[in-house]
Structure formats: structure tokens, C-alpha cells
Amino acid sequence: MLKELDDLIERILLVYEDVSGQWVKSxxxxxxxxxxxxxxxxxxxxxxxxxxxAYRGFILRNEKVKKFAFSPEKLGKGVNxxxxxxxxxxxxxxxxxxxxxxxRVPIHKCxxxxxxxxxxxxxxxxxxxxxxxxxESYPRxxxxxxxxxxxxxxxxxxxxxxxxxxxELQIWRNEDKDNNLVSHKQYKQDYIKWECNSKRSM
Numbered sequence: 001m002l003k004e005l006d007d008l009i010e011r012i013l014l015v016y017e018d019v020s021g022q023w024v025k026s027x028x029x030x031x032x033x034x035x036x037x038x039x040x041x042x043x044x045x046x047x048x049x050x051x052x053x054a055y056r057g058f059i060l061r062n063e064k065v066k067k068f069a070f071s072p073e074k075l076g077k078g079v080n081x082x083x084x085x086x087x088x089x090x091x092x093x094x095x096x097x098x099x100x101x102x103x104r105v106p107i108h109k110c111x112x113x114x115x116x117x118x119x120x121x122x123x124x125x126x127x128x129x130x131x132x133x134x135x136e137s138y139p140r141x142x143x144x145x146x147x148x149x150x151x152x153x154x155x156x157x158x159x160x161x162x163x164x165x166x167x168e169l170q171i172w173r174n175e176d177k178d179n180n181l182v183s184h185k186q187y188k189q190d191y192i193k194w195e196c197n198s199k200r201s202m
Contacts, residue, residue, distance in 0.1 A: 028054035040103030113168035151183035
């Protein structure tokens with residue numbers, strides 16, 4: 001199983017580094033330190049929000065990402081990928097401002113999953129084993145235990161530097177799938193309420 005995980009991480013690294021290099025050379029790129037710039041600054045700065053949405057559009061249109069996301073042989077069995085929707089991005093920003101120190105949190109911490117990949121692994125592998133393996137084999141990648149409120153998963157973050165948006169890899173065990181989907185459903189319900197309220201206020 002760890003060999004399968006390694007293969008996926010290596011493929012993500014190749015695509016992520018290639019796409020990040022293209023992004024830096026694109027006309028929409030703006031050199032912003034995403035570790036030092038806070039979410040609250042996005043709220044009052046259209047340039048920062050435009051940068052986030054430009055990156056989203058860039059990876060959605062990118063041929064490397066398209067080939068990777070829609071090619072089963074590249075992603076592998078039991079793996080899927082998505083790019084965050086604009087509404088979901090705006091909801092997350094507002095949620096951080098409302099519930100996380102009024103948004104005085106680095107953009108890197110909040111918008112760390114504009115591109116997300118998820119893999120389902122065998123039940124017999126414990127998360128401590130996964131974390132230990134990734135930290136030993138890929139010390140440059142950030143690996144955390146993201147488990148909370150019934151959600152059980154290990155998350156791995158791909159980052160070139162503090163000026164690059166991160167991608168997220170979620171590692172779920174098959175036995176945790178049902179509980180994790182319930183957790184996501186609750187998040188989705190909160191998001192739908194926010195979306196409805198936003199439309200009413202327009």
C-alpha cells in the first residue's frame with residue numbers, strides 16, 4: 001500500500017512542480033508571501049482575491065492538470081481530484097474571518113486545498129504509520145493528522161515556497177469513508193446555508 005502511495009505522491013510532485021513553474025511565468029502571477037499575508041487582507045483587497053481566483057482558473061485550464069485529473073492510469077485506482085469552486089473559496093475565506101481570529105491567519109493555512117486529491121487506502125494501515133513513512137521519505141512535504149469531529153484522515157501538503165499556492169492530498173482509510181462523508185455532508189450543509197444567504201443579500 002505504501003508503494004502505491006509513494007507512486008501517487010511522485011506523480012503529484014511532477015505535475016505540481018511543473019504547473020507551479022508555469023504559474024510563476026504567467027501574466028496573472030503576483031509575488032505575494034502567502035505565509036505572511038493574512039486571510040483578513042483578502043477581504044479588503046480585491047487584488048488578493050483576484051490572485052486566488054486567477055490561480056484557480058489557471059489550474060482548471062492547465063493541460064497538465066486536465067490530463068492528470070481525468071486520466072485513471074495517472075491518478076490510480078481509488079483516487080480522485082477536484083479544484084475548489086469559486087463559491088467554496090469565498091465561503092472558506094468568510095468562515096475564517098468569522099471563526100478564526102477574525103481572519104488573522106496566513107492565507108497558506110486557509111487556502112491550502114485549491115487543488116485537492118484524495119486516495120483511499122487499506123484498513124489495516126494506521127495513520128501513524130502513514131505519517132511516519134511520509135515524514136521519512138518526503139521530509140519537504142508537510143504531513144498532518146487532520147482528524148477531528150468524527151473525520152479521520154492524514155493530509156499531505158505540496159508547496160514550492162511561501163509564494164506558491166499549496167495542493168492537498170487527503171489519505172482516507174476505507175473503514176473511515178462513511179464517517180468522513182458524514183462530516184463532509186455537515187460542512188456542505190453549512191456551505192449551502194451560506195450560499196443561500198449570500199444570494200438573498202445580493
